Amino acid sequence: MTACAIEAATDGDGDTVRPSGFTIAVDGCYAARLAREGDAWFPERWTLDGPEPYAVPLPGCQPEERDTEVLPMTDGRVLIHRRVGGRRDFSLLYPTGPTTGERPLGAVECEDLTLLPPSPEGSCAYALAPGGRSTAVWRVAGGAFGPERVAVVPGRCSGGVWLDRTGRMLAVNQESAGVTKAMTVDLERGGEVSPLLQITDDSNDRLLLADPDSGLLLIRSDAAGHDRLGWGVLGSMRPVRFPECLRLADAAVTPFAIQPGQMLMPESCAVALRIDAAAGSWVGVWRPSGRRLHQLPAPEGWLAGAGLWTREGVLRLPYATGRVPCGVALLEPPADALLPHPVTEPALPECPVVYKPVPLQQAPLIGRVTPG
Numbered sequence: 001m002t003a004c005a006i007e008a009a010t011d012g013d014g015d016t017v018r019p020s021g022f023t024i025a026v027d028g029c030y031a032a033r034l035a036r037e038g039d040a041w042f043p044e045r046w047t048l049d050g051p052e053p054y055a056v057p058l059p060g061c062q063p064e065e066r067d068t069e070v071l072p073m074t075d076g077r078v079l080i081h082r083r084v085g086g087r088r089d090f091s092l093l094y095p096t097g098p099t100t101g102e103r104p105l106g107a108v109e110c111e112d113l114t115l116l117p118p119s120p121e122g123s124c125a126y127a128l129a130p131g132g133r134s135t136a137v138w139r140v141a142g143g144a145f146g147p148e149r150v151a152v153v154p155g156r157c158s159g160g161v162w163l164d165r166t167g168r169m170l171a172v173n174q175e176s177a178g179v180t181k182a183m184t185v186d187l188e189r190g191g192e193v194s195p196l197l198q199i200t201d202d203s204n205d206r207l208l209l210a211d212p213d214s215g216l217l218l219i220r221s222d223a224a225g226h227d228r229l230g231w232g233v234l235g236s237m238r239p240v241r242f243p244e245c246l247r248l249a250d251a252a253v254t255p256f257a258i259q260p261g262q263m264l265m266p267e268s269c270a271v272a273l274r275i276d277a278a279a280g281s282w283v284g285v286w287r288p289s290g291r292r293l294h295q296l297p298a299p300e301g302w303l304a305g306a307g308l309w310t311r312e313g314v315l316r317l318p319y320a321t322g323r324v325p326c327g328v329a330l331l332e333p334p335a336d337a338l339l340p341h342p343v344t345e346p347a348l349p350e351c352p353v354v355y356k357p358v359p360l361q362q363a364p365l366i367g368r369v370t371p372g
Helices: none
Strands: 022-024 030-037 040-047 054-057 069-072 078-084 087-096 099-109 125-130 134-141 148-154 156-162 169-176 179-186 192-195 205-210 216-221 228-233 252-258 271-277 280-286 294-296 315-319 327-331
Touching: 022 069, 030 069, 040 069, 040 078, 040 087, 078 134, 087 134, 099 134, 125 156, 134 156, 134 169, 148 169, 148 179, 156 179, 156 205, 169 205, 205 252, 216 252, 280 315
Parallel strands: 179 205
Antiparallel strands: 022 030, 030 040, 040 054, 069 078, 078 087, 087 099, 125 134, 134 148, 156 169, 169 179, 179 192, 205 216, 216 228, 252 271, 271 280, 280 294, 315 327
16 A cells, blocks of 8 residues: 655655645554644544545644644554654553543654654664755654664665665655655665666656555656656666656646556556646546546545555555545546556565665667656
8 A cells, every 4th residue: 555645745855745734644544643623633544445445633732733733543543743852752642541642652853754664574763864965764663772874875865765665775866966756765785875766967867656566766857958747667777658648737646655566567557647837736547557647536535645455456546535534535447557466476586685786878868758
């Protein structure tokens, strides 16, 4: 399952896919957001794996600040990240009858810190703390002794995309000498850093989403002179492609979920995209082997940019209205937007995976018809 954003939050570097407002746990069972009653904000946990979704408010002793972050854990607890003066406090919240239980985890002394998407293994949570010349990766939940710095990456880093299902390989977008490139960080080797994307020497190449099953990568790059949305395959030596159908006049297109379970079949994965324009926000569905972007209406009250795919190709979109404060709409894309789910899946090799850069020097940026 894919963590996603309730709104097109940005960090100033063009990264728009990160936890903000509404986040879905890695297994799709829970979600969390800041809800509002009048002018007061409070954490709210959604349960998504039952017959019907339902929400449980988790208010503390006082209202939360609007920039407070929440992240659902797979055990049903909710991680909360608060700014308190010059430090960042972390606690786990859980319902205890009529009140909210809170287990403090500790604090990190820093001015700037952002939670990463839910870790694939489900029991840990991580955060990025960019500084002047380097960025620290913190494990803020799941450690033995409170928040722990697990890696330091040169340069100012943003974004954050998991590349595997063990929580070992993390991709970040590293700014150095005025240029941003996607890099991998190996958390089991002391934060060893290696390049992931390299289109041209001076292009900004950012990773937005990745699917560990298929290896599909969604990328944003300005190698053509302006930002384009493209796709590639982790470890492949083929160039990244930039489908013309993903360019819309007067609208921003941002991917937020990739269909899981398509083992080693990246071109068959359905991708859900948020489309933002003056008229509002709606949903796009596309797959690499197709040539069309299907544009579909979003349900009323859609928590824009949030959703997850089932393995069978049904898109689940959370929404909240005055009549239905906690709902999930099921969207079945047109038949030609999806490929049948394979009956049998090829076995993965029992050997370590090597994460190679995606070469883009020969990428078909302009003047060439490409799938998609």
